[in-house]
Amino acid sequence: MxxxxxxxxxxxxxxxxxxxxxxxxxxxxxxxxxxxxxxxxxxxxxxxxxxxxxxxxxxxxxxxxxxxxxxxxxxxxxxxxxxxxxxxxxxxxxxxxxxxxxxxxxxxxxxxxxxxxxxxxxxxxxxxxxxxxxxxxxxxxxxxxxxxxxxxxxxxxxxxxxxxxxxASEPMQPPDPGETELLTPRQREAVNLARERGYYNWPREITARELASELDVSKTTFLEHLRKAEAKLMGNRE
Structure with a gap:
């Protein structure tokens, strides 16, 4: 029916x-x-x-x-x-x-x-x-x-x-993006891994070289992704 x-x-x-x-x-x-x-x-x-x-x-x-x-x-x-x-x-x-x-x-x-x-x-x-x-x-x-x-x-x-x-009769609310939604996939991958592995702890529990190895990229490439991610999360979109 x-x-x-x-x-x-x-x-x-x-x-x-x-x-x-x-x-x-x-x-x-x-x-x-x-x-x-x-x-x-x-x-x-x-x-x-x-x-x-x-x-x-x-x-x-x-x-x-x-x-x-x-x-x-x-x-x-x-x-x-x-x-x-x-x-x-x-x-x-x-x-x-x-x-x-x-x-x-x-x-x-x-x-x-x-x-x-x-x-x-x-x-x-x-x-x-x-x-x-x-x-x-x-x-x-x-x-x-x-x-x-x-x-x-x-x-x-x-x-x-x-x-x-x-x-649909209700006004559409703009999304409230989480901070990592500002990041590209590679940047998000780098910063999430750094958080999970204790890179931001003091003392650090892992080095940038070890994190880069986990992602199968060079240390320079990893740090580039990480620094760009950190800049965006701190409000610097340049």
Missing amino acids: AEPKHEKELLHLSLEVWHPDCWGIVSTAEAGSGLIGHGAAVEGDSAYERCTIYGDSREHVTQAIEVAHEISFINHIEPIGGAASEGALPSAIGRATQDVFIEYVANEGIGSAFLTRGVLVDSSYRIEDGVETWNLLAHTTRSSLGRLLDEIREERNADISLTKISP
């Missing part, structure tokens, strides 16, 4: 999503970069997106694109607006950025699973540290929403966490 219309709500949703073989997760994880998706469309078996790939350097961005090229279900990836540039976005996003157009097999992307069920992407989505963060708009009942998410979990073998749900 169809559910009464008055039970439906227009809902804002925030989700954290992981699913296997995601091109964005695979490419950004290997390159140490991040990704912002700006829009998507589905036609038949193909999905299309415009994305911004970002990182600490042009090399991180270029590597992410090269990895995406090698993924079997990516039909086409093409840079928009020339080569990767530095300083195009605020330092909280990343020093180097590149807009790209992507065409891929629709059933390999999680976005199409929402779009084909009438759920709208509300603003950009983001990929960092192996997790996709989605903001969505759905006109449904809360019980139907739970079933919809379960369907996608089973269909795509996905881990989906509903982190926020609110009526």
Whole structure:
């Protein structure tokens, strides 16, 4: 039996999503970069997106694109607006950025699973540290929403966490980002490891060289990521 219309709500949703073989997760994880998706469309078996790939350097961005090229279900990836540039976005996003157009097999992307069920992407989505963060708009009942998410979990073998749900009639509250959300993936990795291993304790429980070895980078590279992270956390965005 169809559910009464008055039970439906227009809902804002925030989700954290992981699913296997995601091109964005695979490419950004290997390159140490991040990704912002700006829009998507589905036609038949193909999905299309415009994305911004970002990182600490042009090399991180270029590597992410090269990895995406090698993924079997990516039909086409093409840079928009020339080569990767530095300083195009605020330092909280990343020093180097590149807009790209992507065409891929629709059933390999999680976005199409929402779009084909009438759920709208509300603003950009983001990929960092192996997790996709989605903001969505759905006109449904809360019980139907739970079933919809379960369907996608089973269909795509996905881990989906509903982190926020609110009526769309309520004013959208600006996010209250944690301090580490200001950092690029490599900077966050460096500062979190330093905290976990006691680098900031007195006396220090580990050296910068040992931390660099754990991340398989040089001591100079590790300290560069760490110092930039510390500068951002102290309010210096330069």
